[in-house]
Amino acid sequence: MKVGILKEPKDEARVAMLPEAVKTLISWGAEVCVETGAGQTAYADDDAYRSSGAEIKQRAEVLTESDMICGIQALPLEEISKMKPDAVLLGQMGALFNPELTKFLIEQKRTAFSMELVPRTTRAQSMDVLSSMxxxxxxxxxxxxxxxxxxxxxxxxxxxxxxxxxxxxxxxxxxxxxxxxxxxxxxxxxxxxxxxxxxxxxxxxxxxxxxxxxxxxxxxxxxxxxxxxxxxxxxxxxxxxxxxxxxxxxxxxxxxxxxxxxxxxxxxxxxxxxxxxxxxxxxxxxxxxxxxxxxxxxxxxxxxxxxxxxxxNLAAELPQDASKMYGKNYLNFLKLIIKDGAINLNFEDDIVLGTCVCHAGEAKNSRIAEMIKQ
Structure with missing residues (x-):
């Protein structure tokens, strides 16, 4: 399984994972490719990612080769279309406030997780990006x-x-x-x-x-x-x-x-x-x-x-520590959906179900399902 990390838009200084989080992910058996310059605004250069075991690639390569894309801001629709058909997309997509994106993901039968949907429960606290930010x-x-x-x-x-x-x-x-x-x-x-x-x-x-x-x-x-x-x-x-x-x-x-x-x-x-x-x-x-x-x-x-x-986006003004916290939240969530270096989605888990925008053309989160009916 290959996990891709993309450079965020120009007004976003954070990155989904710093090199230390990438190193942990690789220790779980995953391969990681990082877009060149992805961590620059968070003061993590390409060499630091290489030292952690990641490959540095151009954006188009990360999009088309990855089995999972981890980001922060939502991707443009045209870039989502370039991903592998069965690739998993993770980010803080504002799914409840962005019906165009949400409906597109469902129509394209994508698998997407929006991190702001992580349930507010004791077990999910370590994955709660909203609280961290x-x-x-x-x-x-x-x-x-x-x-x-x-x-x-x-x-x-x-x-x-x-x-x-x-x-x-x-x-x-x-x-x-x-x-x-x-x-x-x-x-x-x-x-x-x-x-x-x-x-x-x-x-x-x-x-x-x-x-x-x-x-x-x-x-x-x-x-x-x-x-x-x-x-x-x-x-x-x-x-x-x-x-x-x-x-x-x-x-x-x-x-x-x-x-x-x-x-x-x-x-x-x-x-x-x-x-x-x-x-x-x-x-x-x-x-x-x-x-x-x-x-x-x-x-x-x-x-x-x-x-x-x-x-x-005030969180982007503390990009080092904000990225560190965000990456830790990601790792804690990814433990639920990565098993033995492969993607394993268990929708019996309330956190996996609650955070999932859609899978195989079906809205999984109950609030998302209600929104698209309107």
């Missing part, structure tokens, strides 16, 4: 906010007087939110956090932030740790509470998302206009609609002195 996002979002804020984060006692600490509001206390809270605390800010899940309260308090409580949230244990949609009454109370706290905040970092759906709108236009000049909003949900009403994806805008940063 959320760690990067929370950390980088806080540094981005600190660099954009026209004042200090920590408290200072100086001969010129005292500087009070920055006040940070984190909306959403999942992996990204908790990392944002921890990073802001390390930088010396006073941190407040909001999440609809009461289970998040203890975690928020344990890292030194203050939890903002809004009673009446709907929770669903079957949601795998994610937030779920709320009632209209609760959403309005939530927005009013955020509006009140936003007026006192120097920084708001929003991380709230619902898998397969548009991000909830939590920071209204009226809230932005009520914030202090010089305040900063970093919206990590920009790519799925944004938590802030005025967010523009991949853009930084200024509204009456309030800077709103609609972040794009």
């Amino acid at each position: 959320a760690t990067v996002l929370g950390y980088k979002a806080t540094l981005l906010a600190a660099n954009s804020l026209p004042r200090f984060f920590p408290m200072f006692m100086t001969a010129a007087g005292s500087i009070t600490p920055a006040r940070v509001l984190v909306i959403g206390a999942g992996v990204a939110g908790l990392q944002a809270i921890a990073t802001a605390k390390r930088l010396g800010a006073t941190v407040f956090a909001f999440d609809v899940r009461q289970a998040a309260k203890e975690e928020v308090l344990s890292i030194g932030a203050k939890f903002i409580d809004v009673a009446g949230a709907t929770e669903d244990k079957a949601a795998g740790g994610y937030a779920v949609e709320q009632s209209a009454e609760f959403i309005q109370r939530q927005k009013d509470t955020i509006h009140e706290h936003a007026q006192k905040a120097d920084i708001i970092i929003t991380t709230a998302q619902i898998p397969g759906r548009k991000a909830p709108l939590l920071v209204e236009e009226r809230t932005v206009h009520a914030m202090k000049a010089g305040s900063v909003i970093v919206d990590l949900a920009a790519s799925s609609g944004g938590n802030c009403a005025l967010t523009q994806p991949d853009q930084t805008i200024d509204i009456n002195g309030v800077r709103i940063i609609g972040v794009g």
Whole structure:
């Protein structure tokens, strides 16, 4: 079996596997071919891959010769067509948000796995690329906010007087939110956090932030740790509470998302206009609609002195460690579908089934199956 690793698009600095992960994969009996320059932006050159045992080839050769392609961003449809008919495609394809790609894969009877579909279960934690990349996002979002804020984060006692600490509001206390809270605390800010899940309260308090409580949230244990949609009454109370706290905040970092759906709108236009000049909003949900009403994806805008940063692929700004984490997630997943150096798909395994977009012309993931019926 030959596994191919491709160079990502020009706006993506990560690579699916660094040489250390490739070496492990080869020890399992697989052959690995890597597109020339694939790891360059993650500071892994072709020689490092050769030393790990990989072959370095041109893109066309990797596409046509590999039995499995491991990537991050979705491949263009014309490149998928060049793969072997029975080759397996893995990536973070946004299958629920990209119906054209998903339907193409099904029509072409391809076998594809989209890593953002990995079930949110205890057994699958080591394969969860969303959680790994959320760690990067929370950390980088806080540094981005600190660099954009026209004042200090920590408290200072100086001969010129005292500087009070920055006040940070984190909306959403999942992996990204908790990392944002921890990073802001390390930088010396006073941190407040909001999440609809009461289970998040203890975690928020344990890292030194203050939890903002809004009673009446709907929770669903079957949601795998994610937030779920709320009632209209609760959403309005939530927005009013955020509006009140936003007026006192120097920084708001929003991380709230619902898998397969548009991000909830939590920071209204009226809230932005009520914030202090010089305040900063970093919206990590920009790519799925944004938590802030005025967010523009991949853009930084200024509204009456309030800077709103609609972040794009922030994980690519830490390409070395992000690629290392991504590759480890891949290896843990590949253990389930590679046996004795060959591809072995066991759809009785809930992780294999849940992560699979399609196989032999059939949608495997239940949410994908529902989407293509619409």
